[in-house]
Amino acid sequence: MALLKKPLGVTAAVLLVLVLGLALMAPLLWQERADAVHPTEILQGPSAAHPVGTDLLGRDILARVLVATRLSVGLALLATGIGVGVGLLLGTAPTLLGRRAGRWITAVVNIAVAFPTLLLALFFAVIFGVGAKGAVLAIGFATAPAFARLTQTMAAAVSGRDFIAAARIAGVGRVRVLVRHVLPNIAEPLVVSATMAAGSALLAFASLSFLGLGVQAPGYDWGRLLGEGLAQIYIHPAGALAAGVAVVVAAMAFNLTGEAVARGFAAMDPDKPRGVVAGTPAPVGEGSLLHVENLRVSYGDVTPVRGVSLALRPGEAVGIVGESGSGKSLTALAIARLIESPGRVDADRLEFLGADLRHGDHRELLGTSLAMVFQDPMTSLNPTHKVGRQLAEVVREHQGADRRTAWRRAVDRLGAVRIPDAARRARQLPHELSGGMRQRAMIGMGVMASPRLIIADEPTTALDVTVQRRVLELLADVRAAEGAALLFISHDVTVVGQVCDRVLVMYAGRIVEDLPTASLARDARHPYTRALVAAVPSMTTDRDRPLAVIPGRPPDPHALPAGCAYAPRCPRATGRCRTEDPALTVHEDGRRVACWHAEAHLEGAAS
Incomplete structure (x- = not known):
């Protein structure tokens, strides 16, 4: 209605009503006059009887124009x-x-x-x-x-x-x-x-x-x-x-009318945006939930994920850390089969709940037993649908639930993830919820079908510290209630240390260290892992000294160095590091490290 208060809207509305009104009424009012032939009035000019004249048969031109x-x-x-x-x-x-x-x-x-x-x-x-x-x-x-x-x-x-x-x-x-x-x-x-x-x-x-x-x-x-x-x-x-x-x-x-409609939409929502190194297989226990060996993601000649191997047991929480561009999110998307052409996913083994994800359509399995929580909840929820409707879609699609049953389940899941007044919030659009509530709603969507594995791709990055803590606590509660395993992706080693049992450190598209969370702060063996830990300030950090940083930049996936990808930034790098890429090997205590000097760290710690 606001458009009708503006000159453009009024003009468009008047002209459109006039044209459509004539299209409906003109044949009823002037059809007989338009068809009437008058041989004595051929090609007459404008007159009171014929405002714009007559044609070769003496028919009224204005009536014919209106009827047409x-x-x-x-x-x-x-x-x-x-x-x-x-x-x-x-x-x-x-x-x-x-x-x-x-x-x-x-x-x-x-x-x-x-x-x-x-x-x-x-x-x-x-x-x-x-x-x-x-x-x-x-x-x-x-x-x-x-x-x-x-x-x-x-x-x-x-x-x-x-x-x-x-x-x-x-x-x-x-x-x-x-x-x-x-x-x-x-x-x-x-x-x-x-x-x-x-x-x-x-x-x-x-x-x-x-x-x-x-x-x-x-x-x-x-x-x-x-x-x-x-x-x-x-x-x-x-x-x-x-x-x-x-x-x-x-x-x-x-x-x-089209211009007026365009301006009307803009006024309603002015801010609306118009060479591979195979890793050593991960140690696998009995009854593995997820088993990945030598996972590779390539785009033509570029391979941003190179030989990733990992395994998750039921109920286990594993974190993947690394700088931006290290391949963390691509690894998760490849596991969830969300890599589309021109991307290509290859693996020696890619199994989830015993099913080979490399072959066949596993939409039902991935839609119910695997849940994914993305980084930005505002882009993860459809802005045109109510939150409850989006959650209900999961059980309607996979369990054949009717609309009412699916809605009740959605409201229940929103309440389970600590959204107050869940019934009212379910009827709201995503932009009506706060950032923390949207992220909780995404977690609620993930647990609609009682998943066995939750992949959380930096779910707390866009949140403030207080909300971040609540979301982490919620993920822990959901894991305990559902008995689900968690693959938690983050660039923040501190957050991963709070949530996970085990940490995988990625650099330049491959895992360079696999270690228990308890050993992350004081017993990491790869120089990159230690640099990540050192770069996180703590309450005891000397504020008079510059913050610790990792020198240099991550390598370009188009032009990886011949040896260890971290060698140009590593203080321990030797000639061998620059010519030979170390494989991800299993050490005596079960850890996996890809570094020629991992044992030297142990010797230095002992001395």
Whole structure:
């Protein structure tokens, strides 16, 4: 309603109501007058009886222009509907079929977009034939490429958001992801584009009829009337211009409406963003929950995850630490099977609950027994759906629960993760919750189906210290209540030390040390692990001295050094470190370390 208080909104509304009103009422009011032939009044100029004159048969031109509104607008809207429908199918093909299968459709769309719409319409008019039906199909298919390109761009941007990955982890199929999660988030620009496309379709349809390719006699639309009046434009200009004015006014009505709708959406939400070294296999006990050997993630010639091996037992909490770019999150995404083309995942072994994740469709297993909590809860929850609805989707998808049962379960899980007034909060949208509540809701979504493994990818990074502590306590409580194992990813070794039983330290895409949490602070053997621990200030840190830092920068995955990747930053590096990459070996106490000088640390500690 606020739009109607602004000049643009008022103008668009008046013009649109006028055009649509004429389309509905004009044939009822003026059809007889428009068809009446008067041989004695041929080609008369404007008069009181005929405000814009008569045509070659003495028919009233103004009445014919008004009556033609229904056919002109109706056919233009029909063509727009075809264009929008075909454009949606082409634009969402990469999301539905995957990047590899959708690549050819994207290429065809890119080629078609390079041609002007009217030129494409003429091309399709030759294919579909002369007449109203052929013109509707021609304009519809000519409109589709631009709409498909917009849909592809918007869908690709939304598909990379965390809430899409969360939906896939929950086992939601591609069609349901598209309909419930992608399309609602791109609906606003699509509606605006479709509204403006109607104006363009109206002009294109009038052009085809003017050229004799559209509506045929005895039918008539604005384009045909414009063509008939053009022959007499020098002796009877008013009759020729009437249809042209109608086309301009109607096209302006649709275009202004699209502009007004776009501004309305912006006002409602002004801030809305438009060479591999195989590691030694991890020690595995009886009844391993997750078993990974030599996991590799590659993008062409670049391999950001190189030979990761790890194992988790039921109920165990294992942390993965390292600087940004070390491959922590990619490892988690590869385990959850969320790496898409052009990324490639290879492993000698990748088993979860005894199932080989390298082969077959394990959507049901990953959607129920594996839960994933992402770093930013605002991007992990769909902003267009209520929080409770998103949680309920998990049990509706996998357990076939009805809507009411799924909703009760969602409210119960929100209460279980300590969200006050859970029933009311379940009916709210994500932006109505605080950051801490959104993160708790994500954890609640993870435990909707009683998972055996929770992968938490830096779940406390975006939270303040107080909320961070509560979330960590909540994860511990959830683990105890559900008996779930935890794979906790963080760059903060202090946080990992509070939550986990064992720590995996990653650097340059591989594990360089695997040690108990109790040994992290004083008994780490890899220089990188010790540097990470030293870089965290404590209450006893001397504030008069500069904070400890790790010199240098992590290596570029495109150009890894020949030897140990940490050698350029390591104070203990020798010539051997710079030429030979140490393997991740198991030591006598069961630890795994990839360092030529791990034993030297033990000797230094003993002395």
